[in-house]
Amino acid sequence: MSTINLDFAEELKEYSGDTALECFNCGTCAAICPLVHDNFPRRMIRYVQVGAREKILENSDELWRCLHCGLCTHTCPREADPGEIILGLKRFVVANWRRS
Amino acid sequence: MFNPRDIIETLANNVRQTTSPFGIPKFMVNKWHKDVNLPEEGEYMLITGLMYQFTPFIEKSTQYLEKYEGTKMASLLKYAKYMPGYLSGIGLAMMTSGKEKKNAGQALKDIAFLLKKSKVDFGYRPDLDNYSGILLYDMGDQKGFVAHAKKVAKKLKDAGVKKIITVDPHTAYAIKELFPKYTGISFEVKSYFELLDFESKDLGLEVTIHDPCFFGRYLKLSDIPRKVLGNLGITEFKIRNQGEFTSCCGGPAESISPSLSNEIMEKRVEELKEPGKPIIAYCPICLGNLKKSGAKVEDLSTILARHI
Known part of the structure; x- marks a missing residue:
């Protein structure tokens, strides 16, 4: 069962900007991403929006398929900066590994 | 992976x-x-x-x-x-x-x-x-x-x-x-x-340019190599994904997943090879990765040094 963490957005501020709530889930980023299929990075951004902290940690390997090419950020109609959100999640996961 | x-x-x-x-x-x-x-x-x-x-x-x-x-x-x-x-x-x-x-x-x-x-x-x-x-x-x-x-x-x-x-x-x-x-x-x-500044030439050559993501999108410098080449009479055959909309070469995935890197590289090389022109890259990671396909790819510095 998935749980949500209402404080996750606050926790994430240490690693990333707070643009995730700008995203309205249009899927442009997932359509244009040359590297990852299966709704990436849209799904990860949705997890951030709803506070699905554990889901991000469970699926964290997927984050490193992103090479920070910036095409998603460049084409995002909401300026939600998906590339930077993914980079922020990488930082969050690395810090989490090192704490554990 | x-x-x-x-x-x-x-x-x-x-x-x-x-x-x-x-x-x-x-x-x-x-x-x-x-x-x-x-x-x-x-x-x-x-x-x-x-x-x-x-x-x-x-x-x-x-x-x-x-x-x-x-x-x-x-x-x-x-x-x-x-x-x-x-x-x-x-x-x-x-x-x-x-x-x-x-x-x-x-x-x-x-x-x-x-x-x-x-x-x-x-x-x-x-x-x-x-x-x-x-x-x-x-x-x-x-x-x-x-x-x-x-x-x-x-x-x-x-x-x-x-x-x-x-x-x-x-x-x-x-x-x-x-x-x-x-x-x-x-x-x-x-x-x-x-910073390059050469005497103009009219070489009449045509190339395909692969822009690295960080020059194309993050630093927005992709028009400058085109001007330098253009000054020597080397023009660009335009492809769909170029400049600010360039496509990743797959190179940075080499350590995490060489197979993913190859998959991305093959797609990009296909696009770059289509015009049948020499391919120019201006990033060492892109250059190394695109060359693995066997395509004829040169660094920007190489073509410039040969022709000035």
């Missing part, structure tokens, strides 16, 4: 211990300048960030990673972080062919030649030329990147460096955009092609 944690911790340990992500001592990596007569001082300091010099080692390590990706052996990578960085680095350096190492330095010799021909006042000091730490930043090891970047930036600042010439997009982005943000130290940064 390898476990990202194993790769990141290995790279981070290597940078901490040796300042190189591959653990190779700098004197074994940075040799190109030895037979080039360069002054130590000038208006600008040339900082290569060692990225061109790393390409043969990246290729060699990728060959091994390709062999073990998806096998039971891949899980052994978690023990790599316990190996002293220099030990694995020297091993990798010894397994890499001398010819490849020499070839990797040629682009830097060409760049130095182009800058001299353009009468740019620049110096080069190998002791100040260090890896920027950009891979740690891209991989999410923010703490490791900031610690390394602070050392690199401080060394440059202490030497009185104010203006820097970079040669690749990753180092350019790190020093220009990330160093001020995370180290508090700023430099005036130019990519080498921004």
